[in-house]
Amino acid sequence: MYDYSDINLERLIEDCFPLLAPPENIPFSQWAEKNRVLDSMSSKFSGAWTNKITPWVIEPMDLMGPNSGYNHVVLMFGSQTSKTECIINTLLAYMDISPGPMMWFLPTDSQAQEYSKTRLMPAINNCERLSKMLGGGARDSNNTIMSKIIPGGSLRLSGANSPTNMAGYPVKVLCRDEIDRWPDDVKGEGSGLSLTAQRTVTFQGEEMIIDTSTPTTKGCSAIEDMFLLTDQRHWTVPCPHCGEYQELLFRRKLNEDSDELTRMMHFTRNEAGAVIKAELICYHCGCAILEEHKMEMQQNGKYEVRNPGASKAGFFVNGLNSLFTSWISIGERFFEAKGDMLKLKSFINTVLAETWEDTASYIKPDSIEARAEDYDKVPKEVIYLTCAVDVQRDRLEMEIRGWGKDFESWGIEYHTIYGAYDEPTTWTQLHDYLNYPLERDDGIRQKIFCTFIDSADGTSTKSVYQFCREHKKNRVFAIHGRGGENMQPIHAIKDCNQNKIRIITLGSDTLKDLCNFNLKIKEHGKNYVHFPKGCGYDSNYYKMLTAEEKVDEINKKTNRIKRVWRIKKDQKRNESWDIFCYNRAAIEHCMPKNAKWERVEGKIIGAVEEKKTMKKPSKRRPKVIRNPLLDV
Ligand SMILES: [Zn+2]
Numbered sequence: 001m002y003d004y005s006d007i008n009l010e011r012l013i014e015d016c017f018p019l020l021a022p023p024e025n026i027p028f029s030q031w032a033e034k035n036r037v038l039d040s041m042s043s044k045f046s047g048a049w050t051n052k053i054t055p056w057v058i059e060p061m062d063l064m065g066p067n068s069g070y071n072h073v074v075l076m077f078g079s080q081t082s083k084t085e086c087i088i089n090t091l092l093a094y095m096d097i098s099p100g101p102m103m104w105f106l107p108t109d110s111q112a113q114e115y116s117k118t119r120l121m122p123a124i125n126n127c128e129r130l131s132k133m134l135g136g137g138a139r140d141s142n143n144t145i146m147s148k149i150i151p152g153g154s155l156r157l158s159g160a161n162s163p164t165n166m167a168g169y170p171v172k173v174l175c176r177d178e179i180d181r182w183p184d185d186v187k188g189e190g191s192g193l194s195l196t197a198q199r200t201v202t203f204q205g206e207e208m209i210i211d212t213s214t215p216t217t218k219g220c221s222a223i224e225d226m227f228l229l230t231d232q233r234h235w236t237v238p239c240p241h242c243g244e245y246q247e248l249l250f251r252r253k254l255n256e257d258s259d260e261l262t263r264m265m266h267f268t269r270n271e272a273g274a275v276i277k278a279e280l281i282c283y284h285c286g287c288a289i290l291e292e293h294k295m296e297m298q299q300n301g302k303y304e305v306r307n308p309g310a311s312k313a314g315f316f317v318n319g320l321n322s323l324f325t326s327w328i329s330i331g332e333r334f335f336e337a338k339g340d341m342l343k344l345k346s347f348i349n350t351v352l353a354e355t356w357e358d359t360a361s362y363i364k365p366d367s368i369e370a371r372a373e374d375y376d377k378v379p380k381e382v383i384y385l386t387c388a389v390d391v392q393r394d395r396l397e398m399e400i401r402g403w404g405k406d407f408e409s410w411g412i413e414y415h416t417i418y419g420a421y422d423e424p425t426t427w428t429q430l431h432d433y434l435n436y437p438l439e440r441d442d443g444i445r446q447k448i449f450c451t452f453i454d455s456a457d458g459t460s461t462k463s464v465y466q467f468c469r470e471h472k473k474n475r476v477f478a479i480h481g482r483g484g485e486n487m488q489p490i491h492a493i494k495d496c497n498q499n500k501i502r503i504i505t506l507g508s509d510t511l512k513d514l515c516n517f518n519l520k521i522k523e524h525g526k527n528y529v530h531f532p533k534g535c536g537y538d539s540n541y542y543k544m545l546t547a548e549e550k551v552d553e554i555n556k557k558t559n560r561i562k563r564v565w566r567i568k569k570d571q572k573r574n575e576s577w578d579i580f581c582y583n584r585a586a587i588e589h590c591m592p593k594n595a596k597w598e599r600v601e602g603k604i605i606g607a608v609e610e611k612k613t614m615k616k617p618s619k620r621r622p623k624v625i626r627n628p629l630l631d632v
Contacts, residue, residue, distance in 0.1 A: 023097045023129070028065040029058040031097065032089040037126040041118070044324050049089070054082040055298055056235045056317045057089075063313045064090045064210055066098045071205070072312040075212040076227045078319030078353035083212055084115070087175055088123045090210065091155055096129055099153025100172035100203075105196060107181040109159030116145045116157050124148070160196075163189040170202035174209045180216040180223050181486060184558055191558035193222065216486055217345075218355035219552070219561055230314025233303035235321060240293040242285035245304070248320040250334075250352050252283065265320070267331040275335065278327035280320070291327050298323070319351040339526040341517035342489075342510070358563055360516045360550040365542035368519060372531045378402050378440040379410050379530075384590050384605045385446055387434060388582030389453040390575045391421050391460045396430055397575045399536075400438070400448060401583040405597045406526040407518075409587070412438065414536030414576065421460040427467050434474065437608045447606040449475065452504070452586045454578065456480040468501045477501070477589075479582060481508035483564065489514060489588045504589065511581045512548065512565045518584075519545075547574035 026034070029051050036049035051058050064073045077083040087104070094102060104120075106112040124130045133150050134143045142149040147156045158165040160182040167189070174196060176182075182192045189195060200207035213223035236245040251261040266288075268277035279288040289297070298321060307314075319325055330351055337343035345356045378385065382402030389398040396419070400412040417433065419426030437445035451471075455464040455478035468478045478501055482491055487507025494503050518527045531537050548571075553564045567574050590605075591597070 025097060028061040028090055028093040031093040032061065035096070035127050035129060036089055036092070036123065038085075039122050039126055041122060043085070049085075052299065053323055054085075055301055056303075056315070056321065057082055057086040059233070059303055060313070060315045061086055061089055061093075064208060065093065066206070066208070070311075070313045071207050072209045072211070072230075074223070074226045074230050074312060074314040075210070076215060076223050076314065076316045076353055077212065078214060078317060078322070079350040080319050080322040080324040081317050081353075084119055084177075087177065087210065087212065088120060091120075091173070091175065092123060092127060092130055094173055095133070095148070095150055095153060095155060099150055101153060101170065102155045102173035102175070103171045103196075103199070104155065104157045104175045104177065105160045105166070105182075105192070106157065106177050107160050107183075109161065111178075112157040112159050113145055120157070121145075160192045161186060163187050163195065166192055166195040167198055169199070171199045172203045172207055174200050174207070176209070176211050178213045179211055179226070180213040180221050182222070184484070184555060184560060184562065188557075191560065194558075214350045214353055215355045216349055217563065218357050220485060220563060221355045222560075224355050226312075227314045227316065228307075229310065230312040231308055231310040232306040233313065233315050234306060235301055235315070235317040236304045237297035237301040237321070239282040239284060239287065240289060240297060241282060241287040244282070244284035245302070246283045247304075248280060248289075248318065249283075250318075250320060250330075265327070265331070267328075267334075269335070273335070275328050275331035278331050280327070294321075294323060316353065318353040325351075339521060339523075341514050341527075358513070358550065359520075360513050360563070360565075361520075362549045362568075363516070363519055363546045365539070365546045368531065368545065369537075369539065369542040372533045372537060375410070375441075375530075375532050376535060378412060378438050378446055379404075380441045381405070381408065382410060382440065382446070383600050383603055384450070384587060385412065385438065385448045386583050386586035386590065387448045387451040388579045388586055389430065389451065390579050390582075391454055391457060391464060392575070393459075394418065394420055396421070396426060397579060398430075398433070399576065399579045399583060401580075401587075403587045403590075405601050407584075407587060407591075408525060408528045408530075409583075410530040411532055411537060412535065414541050414579075416536075421463050427463065430467065431471070434471070434476070440604070444604060445608040446604055447608055449606040450586045450590050451476040452479045452582045452589075453477070454479055454481075454582065455503070465499045465501055469499060472501060477504050479504045479506055479585065481506045481511075483509050485509060485562070488593075489585050504585070506582070506585045508581070509563075509565060511585055512550075515577075515581045515584055516550075541576045543571070544573050544576035545580060547571040547577055
């Protein structure tokens, strides 16, 4: 037998395994400064974590730690405010100081995987204590992408789209990230928020629930609803001129009794429209606060509690505070978003961390009809022609729309082909209609570049698929709409091998919001919608175009309010409205996301080149100018 009596075990551990020394029980913000190292891959500032760059995360991190007196912390943070780093610091500090079962939910499984690979794993690998605990970064059954098992605890990641994961075994720390982008109802099992909340019941009193998100639409935003139940801490900084504290706000009410918002951020632009200077007007003294004051102001920032006494802690910080995003770039983004609903919504939600006021409202048919203009050909500003078709039992209804720079559009013709959907002659007529080049103002003939046909009506789907298969080369696609908040106009594109066609799923609610927003634009230019006098655009067209309204609907399973588009009670038909929305989706498909109009400006996509010297009509197909942005 060995005699261990003269060995000081504690000393031996300290000497040989300094990393196994018991962790210090320190506030999480201090733990981060001692243990977190950022790599250049995931952060602009690489090296040891410092709370100086984002001082607003100190208080939330400390309150998210154990024994803080809070069991529920809510973060309504704008983009580039280190929300994810704040979560990672907290989860890592828990693993080190107070391990237990933990879960980090993101909206989808693929996002959870992505976050684990690009954010969490580098953070663990760069943290000596945790990296050793997990076997030095080697992958094994204790260290997989979605699960990290450590002595006394575990951290698992999951998407918020799996009912099994959401209502599984108990967890002590539950982090629900980007909750405004979670599905409303998880595969018929109810709301993800109530499913996951059940998981912490066993740990009652010791549990920590962390909810975070940038917000979405007012009235339907889970993070805003949650934040309003907290003590509402707003990040404020002192003015460099008068020293008074205030929130850095892009716009604010100057008078509490009025609803009018005044823009506090001012920009100077050069002749080319580029933002060259940005300043924020102090609410108290009216002096201009400049970008260069940012760092110093942030060091002296503090939270202002607006709802003291609440049992949950809530933090609000917008993107104007971020040292990672300049005010000039915020200005550039603001001007780019002007008159563009999707960009404006994203700017308000992600940069300002504010909810988007749903401005969708009923439009009177007469007001649109009254602005119809005198043009009967394709105006010279048109770059693309698209067509959208709605299939009815006894007829096909369609509209050809011309698209110019920045989605300014011109109605060209609203047309009906009478005939049953299962009669081949109906489809032959559609073939002829779509293939007939249209004459422009300048005499050039232009063909329709892309056609969307609604295939959602079960009975005619087969006929639509057949036509789309036969006209695939001419970019004729079958579409169907899907409802739901926060979807893109083009939600999904699927090449269906069985039917040998491309089926495009549209985010119907977003598309309708966008089209309603655009119909209300009054100035010619970006997103303005033109209608011609005549050409099939009669009073009935405008009545159908304005047949739907947006109403509040309560989801009985999740008890949450949803804003949905519904046909008005006194209306029966809405074909021209659907078709109008499909055309907008068709041009979104021609102009892939983030494609620049400058690349196609001045071009005529689909122009038919004809040789004037030609005597006999050629049997060859006319040469058509292809879309440089899209190689289908
Ligand atoms: Zn001031």
